[in-house]
Amino acid sequence: MVVSKPVVHKACRDYLEKKIEALQAELDAVRDSAIAETKSSMGDKYETGREMMMQERNRLGKQLDLLTDQRATLDAIDPEKKCSAVKHGCMVVTDKSIFFLGAALGQIAVKGNQIFVISGNAPISKAMEGKTEGESFTFNGVSHTINRIS
Known part of the structure; x- marks a missing residue:
């Protein structure tokens, strides 16, 4: 049996929340490590370690921003x-x-x-955009027939 759209929407939301929580924990660990490094190091070694932590914090921050944007995109969808x-x-x-x-x-x-959770900008989304139940579309040489839209 195919699962309902509200259930899929909630699963996507839960998936994102877990990823956001994990990234936030990583960011907190990097921040704590940077504080410990500040207290215990001096000289060039300190500067190198500090720069590496800064880069890691920036990388994690960008990933967190992306996930937050994806969550906002999902929140804008009415699953009903x-x-x-x-x-x-x-x-x-x-x-x-x-x-x-x-x-x-x-x-x-x-x-x-x-479930393939894709953005509206994905090439396969564009291939099926505007189609209705019973219509077909082709993507990467594979023909799909739309059985249900919800």
Whole structure:
């Protein structure tokens, strides 16, 4: 049985929250490490270590910003809203796959279903955009027939 759009939406939200929490913990660890380094080091070694921690903090900060943006994109989707044609915020069940057009999270498992969570800007999203139930689209030489849109 195919899972409902509200369940997929919540699974995506939960997935992002876990990733955000993990990144925040990493950032906190880097920050704590930088404070400890400041207290215990001197000279060139201190400067090198401090620069490496700064780079790591910047890298993690950018990842956190991306995840926060993806969460905001998901939050803007009403999971209860029905769609008659494929567009951002829809779940599309084809004869081959299940897609959720939200944020670019990749493939996630939801209650035994493999869901491709993709952004509205993904090439496959563009291939199916505007299509309705019963219509077909081709992507990378593979034809898909849309069985259901929600």
